[in-house]
Amino acid sequence: MTSIDPSILAKANSWLSGNIDQDTKLEIQKLIDENPSELIDSFYQDLEFGTGGLRGLMGVGTNRMNVYTVGMATQGLANYLLKCFPGETIRVAITNDCRINNTLFATTTANVLTANGIHVMYFKEMRPTPMLSFAVRHFDCKSGVMITASHNPKEYNGYKAYWDDGAQVVAPHDKNIIDEVKKITSFDDVNWDKNDELFHFIEEDFDQIYLDLVKGLSLSPEAVQAQNSMPIVFSPIHGASGKMVPAALKTFGFENVNIVKEQAEPDGNFPTVIYPNPEEAEALTLSLKLGKEVNAELVLACDPDGDRYAAAVPNESGEFELLNGNQTGSLLTYYLLSKWKEAGKLDGKQFMVNTIVTTELIDRICEGFGVKCFSVLTGFKNIAAIIKDLEGKETFIGGGEESYGYLVGDFVRDKDGVSACAMVAEAIAYYKTQGKTVFDVLAEIYSQFGFYKEALISVTKKGKDGAEQIQALMTDFRHHPPSEMNGVKVVKIMDVKESSIKDLLTGKSEKLEMDKSNVIQFYLADGSKISARPSGTEPKIKYYFSVNAPLANTSDYRKVEAELVERLEGLKRYFS
Ligand SMILES: O=P([O-])(O)O[C@H]1O[C@H](COP(=O)(O)O)[C@@H](O)[C@H](O)[C@H]1O
Numbered sequence: 128m129t130s131i132d133p134s135i136l137a138k139a140n141s142w143l144s145g146n147i148d149q150d151t152k153l154e155i156q157k158l159i160d161e162n163p164s165e166l167i168d169s170f171y172q173d174l175e176f177g178t179g180g181l182r183g184l185m186g187v188g189t190n191r192m193n194v195y196t197v198g199m200a201t202q203g204l205a206n207y208l209l210k211c212f213p214g215e216t217i218r219v220a221i222t223n224d225c226r227i228n229n230t231l232f233a234t235t236t237a238n239v240l241t242a243n244g245i246h247v248m249y250f251k252e253m254r255p256t257p258m259l260s261f262a263v264r265h266f267d268c269k270s271g272v273m274i275t276a277s278h279n280p281k282e283y284n285g286y287k288a289y290w291d292d293g294a295q296v297v298a299p300h301d302k303n304i305i306d307e308v309k310k311i312t313s314f315d316d317v318n319w320d321k322n323d324e325l326f327h328f329i330e331e332d333f334d335q336i337y338l339d340l341v342k343g344l345s346l347s348p349e350a351v352q353a354q355n356s357m358p359i360v361f362s363p364i365h366g367a368s369g370k371m372v373p374a375a376l377k378t379f380g381f382e383n384v385n386i387v388k389e390q391a392e393p394d395g396n397f398p399t400v401i402y403p404n405p406e407e408a409e410a411l412t413l414s415l416k417l418g419k420e421v422n423a424e425l426v427l428a429c430d431p432d433g434d435r436y437a438a439a440v441p442n443e444s445g446e447f448e449l450l451n452g453n454q455t456g457s458l459l460t461y462y463l464l465s466k467w468k469e470a471g472k473l474d475g476k477q478f479m480v481n482t483i484v485t486t487e488l489i490d491r492i493c494e495g496f497g498v499k500c501f502s503v504l505t506g507f508k509n510i511a512a513i514i515k516d517l518e519g520k521e522t523f524i525g526g527g528e529e530s531y532g533y534l535v536g537d538f539v540r541d542k543d544g545v546s547a548c549a550m551v552a553e554a555i556a557y558y559k560t561q562g563k564t565v566f567d568v569l570a571e572i573y574s575q576f577g578f579y580k581e582a583l584i585s586v587t588k589k590g591k592d593g594a595e596q597i598q599a600l601m602t603d604f605r606h607h608p609p610s611e612m613n614g615v616k617v618v619k620i621m622d623v624k625e626s627s628i629k630d631l632l633t634g635k636s637e638k639l640e641m642d643k644s645n646v647i648q649f650y651l652a653d654g655s656k657i658s659a660r661p662s663g664t665e666p667k668i669k670y671y672f673s674v675n676a677p678l679a680n681t682s683d684y685r686k687v688e689a690e691l692v693e694r695l696e697g698l699k700r701y702f703s
């Protein structure tokens with residue numbers, strides 16, 4: 128039988144003697160009596176801010192999402208807000224997506240904030256994450272909370288916390304909030320009793336205010352006009368984007384938008400998919416089916432909180448091909464920069480942002496246009512942090528990451544699946560008026576900047592044991608780094624945790640100027656790059672692979688692609 132560490136048992140006992148409901152106590156007692164390993168996973172640590180806020184399985188315990196952890200996180204947030212903005216009127220915007228317990232967690236958040244004298248701006252209906260980010264800015268809030276576990280499996284929930292710029296909290300606020308949460312030693316330290324006078328509903332006109340700004344991002348309205356009957360399919364995968372993405376497409380001028388009916392209504396059980404993650408091909412099955420029926424030229428799907436999106440387009444054989452986040456990100460970057468250049472608006476004061484595990488093709492495209500591109504750690508909050516740093520000095524055009532997230536313009540400070548869907552549809556319409564398909568444009572990009580192809584492997588390792596195994600794998604990469612992979616020499620190793628860049632050819636090391644994070648990157652002699660990092664949102668270790676080759680002749684697209692896929696497969700074998 129699994130033995131329980133006394134400190135874990137002590138934590139469980141402190142819940143048992145705390146001022147909490149009887150059902151939760153019974154559940155904890157049951158775990159102590161019957162399921163020690165589940166008890167350990169539920170109490171061995173406290174939820175902390177990861178790549179995308181607090182995220183965890185729903186259940187009892189300090190390491191789980193429940194009204195008590197939500198209440199304590201919110202009390203910590205309230206204490207910190209009151210410290211940061213003494214004497215000021217503090218407003219916090221709140222919404223949620225479709226997950227089980229979401230209204231419970233959102234109202235708990237609202238109750239605790241108002242109980243602490245903080246005004247709450249509450250959406251009447253669930254809305255996507257990017258709209259919460261925008262609401263923080265629009266209503267001059269000091270903070271915001273989005274109750275969602277994004278694309279995680281249905282057993283999860285989460286709490287994305289925003290600061291006054293509309294971006295998810297980064298240092299020092301993330302750590303400071305958690306420090307405040309840690310000071311809460313009893314459930315009685317949480318002010319649970321709401322103050323209705325401080326509770327305000329966000330009026331319906333807010334949707335239109337946001338949509339008008341989205342419309343303002345459009346760069347080719349005439350092309351959309353010319354292609355307005357282009358069949359598009361969209362699915363919110365049972366999430367919160369079911370109203371806003373079709374509305375954004377409509378406001379751009381697209382008139383033939385077909386919604387996947389089986390997935391149109393919010394449902395936290397996600398009954399028609401295995402995982403509500405548009406990165407997984409399976410989640411697009413129904414969308415592609417409808418795509419075939421209506422001869423769609425573009426199939427789009429968002430994750431439950433509407434910040435990431437996937438796109439699929441028919442290829443030269445008429446079959447739908449799924450585009451990954453690196454491909455759509457490259458396409459959008461190229462489109463945006465081409466249009467900005469054409470309008471004579473590139474004058475050296477613009478910038479774009481991606482992350483260190485995103486395709487370097489985006490960096491090459493930016494270089495080609497003479498536009499700066501910053502590469503930051505994984506987490507859209509880090510992209511938003513650069514936007515804030517350069518605010519008033521330089522203009523953010525757009526930015527994105529491999530995990531299907533993109534943002535155009537800066538009125539939202541998180542990835543925006545709503546505007547990204549509209550922009551990608553516009554880009555496709557624009558190229559169509561020039562007689563080009565997505566693959567023609569990708570070939571054009573690859574022939575100018577190099578053909579880059581990426582792949583991702585995620586290995587799930589659950590619970591405390593899984594987390595330890597993931598750490599052990601990372602340690603092993605550090606202590607026994609590979610000298611070659613798939614017959615190709617490793618020439619450089621970048622270790623973001625150790626802040627080091629080692630050149631294996633010269634033996635020299637330099638210091639890496641970047642915040643520390645548990646990421647290690649191997650660069651190979653043929654230009655390939657492999658990155659390993661533990662996910663900050665799910666119990667997974669992630670391996671990212673990137674290979675590239677020149678594309679001298681666009682008609683060799685499929686041939687070069689096949690060679691790149693073979694190289695990717697070779698590298699993947701090393702990790703499986
Ligand atoms: O999950 P979302 O859509 O909120 O997105 C969040 O998590 C993703 C996955 O992170 P990780 O690789 O650490 O699991 C990140 O790429 C993204 O930047 C972040 O905003």
Ligand SMILES: [Mg+2]
Pocket residue numbers: 277278430431432433434435
């Ligand atoms: Mg999401």
